[in-house]
Amino acid sequence: MTVYDLTIAKISQLPESLVQEVNDFIDFLLLKYNSELPQLTESDFSDYLKNLEAYEEKLARGEIKG
Secondary structure, rough: OOHHHHHHHHHHOOHHHHHHHHHHHHHHHHOOOOOOHHHHHOOOOHHHHHHHHHHHHHHOOOHHHH
C-alpha cells in the first residue's frame, strides 16, 4: 500500500469534523507549496525599497514622528 492509500484509508476512518480539519490543512499545504511562491520571492522590491528609504529620510529629518 502506498503512502497515498494509507492516508486515504486513515482519513476515511475520521469523523466528519476531523476530515474538515484535514482538508483545511491540505489547503494550507497547497498554498504554502504553490508554484507561484518562487515568483513571489523573486519579485522586484525596488519600489518598496525606494518608499522605505524616503520614509527613513523623512523620519530622520523629524518630518514624521516614529
